[in-house]
Amino acid sequence: MTPLARLIAERIRETGPISVADYMAECLLHPVHGYYATRDPFGAGGDFITAPEISQMFGELFGLALAQAWLDRGAPTPFTLAEAGPGRGTLMADALRATRGVPGFHAAARLVLVEASPHLRAVQAERLAGHRPDWVNRLEDLPEAPLFLIANEFLDALPIRQFQHGPQGWRERLVGLDDKGLAFGLSAPLPQVPDTPAFRHAPEGALVEDNLPARLAVAEVARRIARHGGVAWWIDYGGWRSQGDTLQALRRHRPDDPLAHPGEADLTAHVDFEPLAALAPAYAYDTQGAVLARLGIAARTERLAQGLTGAALESHRAAHRRLTDPAEMGSLFKVLAITSAGAPLPPGFA
Template identity: 50%
Template sequence: MSDAETLKTRLAREIALTGPMTVADYVTRCLHDPKGGYYASRPALGEGGDFITAPLISQMFGELIGLWAVETWNRLGAPERFRLVEVGPGDGTLMSDALRAARLVPGFLEACDLILIEPSGPLRHLQAKALAGADLSPRWVRDLTRIETDAPVILIANEVLDCLPARQFVRTDGGWAERRIGVTDDNDLIFGLTAISGGFEKPGFDIAPGEVFEISEQQAIFGRDLAGLLKAASGAALLIDYGRARPEAGDTLQALRRHQKVDPLDSPGEADLTQWADFPRVLEAAVRAGADVTGCLTQGEFLRRLGIEARAERLKAGRPDAAPVIDRQLHRLTAEDQMGSLFKAAAIFSPRTLIVPGWDL
């Protein structure tokens, strides 16, 4: 096999040999293939990249998450030692802003062991650069199972669930089928349906013929493993992502390149692929594993409860010339027609007596 072969060529050959590939397997390969995966080789965040996340829109987002972590630490009894964990830290901006805000609270940083979970080598490099001047030096681990449980854990996962893919099932006139990726005679990738008789959890709600029903085993496993960690160590995990707050049908697979939606099958590994977070499935898995959970809030409501509007006013008072920019940032993070409604926030926690900031109204 030539090193110059594209990921698309390799996937087409593999599918031709072994049969159609599930959507979940395809997304995983597109994102994490060691030689051609998007995050393994060419992640591009920010206005000049392929997509932008909330921490890159405004410092207010990361600052408020940092203060959320501080308040959670206080409600855990301000332990002398705890672990602050971020899963999928992007380019490090969120954590950099969070630590700057947390610096104002005596004792928090001194008690903190900072851990980052990041599979992407290029992104680990950016995170190290962003945090080079921070008050804490991070250490990187491979996954949740590598986090010690001898101290409380406060965990942040912003836009992580949408990177954990789902299989797609379709109800047809002849029964259930799975949507998979096949290959044409011209070696192009194409969606198709494979008839199935079982082997998946049918939806607990009515679904019309032709509609897509997504099931993410990886998201459920993430919820289960988070619950196991928090049950063993105590603490809370904050999940923020775009997705559904109730079970529903819908094909949510999308590919973004230079902030534009593109065909997910066109150039595997050259665009960011995502699917919606399935908050009901994640939270249900956490409850089954013995943790407690909050309900879902919209991102706009969550940030307002944390005080984003007051923070925006303080920033404008200090920089009147930047007021129009700050207002636009606030609108983008909280407005219903921007990120405020589509994005949701939820928390998994233990012990049951913990009152998670943002859900105490």
């Protein structure tokens, strides 16, 4: 049993079973034993690899898309260039390198990173040295200004609640204790559940997840864009009106039991994009593979392939496939772009 598992078990003995959301928050954010407080989870030495770490093309193309969206909206000056959950700063470093030649873009941008982890802030500061980023802990702390934001695999790590629809109505899935340790169970029947399409259309027997923090995050960004203009790209794995148990743990690049190693495994859940899109003044939605194709990843792949041979060339082409192929990340990952009503369609969408 991990140190955090013992603390969670003690809490449950004292106050009773906890929600899946409370369990996720403890596992990921506990100040001493939480997953993000104790390690750098990214890359081969961590537990998972995100798209910006797979290839520079990901950050380059979305960076150029941000710059084009800025130009399409009249090049507001100054504006906030933001990333939520920037990890090691790889995506933003690639985006800034790719947009050096866009007249006025860097000069008008105030770079702000939404990051609560002191360790990751230090890594980002080193990666983005020379660009003088500012940091905020929450989206609510972003400046009131035109906002051009990107968030890759940010929403999937926000704590979810899970609900089971049975003969007695809706009951919440909870984390409690049995004779072996942490275990899932169900609450008493509930008088009401969240009012989203996934709940309204759920058949008996369905398990439905609710991500209130994701709705609050998107609503906050949508409000700023409605008031000041801009675009936000939310890139994550999930779907439209998602149902079923999608809570998953990843440890040392392998799937793990979500209750097995609290604080030592990454916990995520698929994003239900339908209720998030409903919060936007205007939006566009498609798969990651389709958006990257329209942004020109095929041409960029060929340009970077020049001069590569052997293993380096194969690795480069494998990265292209991994980002775009429907059998890999291309269809599983979706892109939700939020913009103001009446604004041009964001780059990357038909």
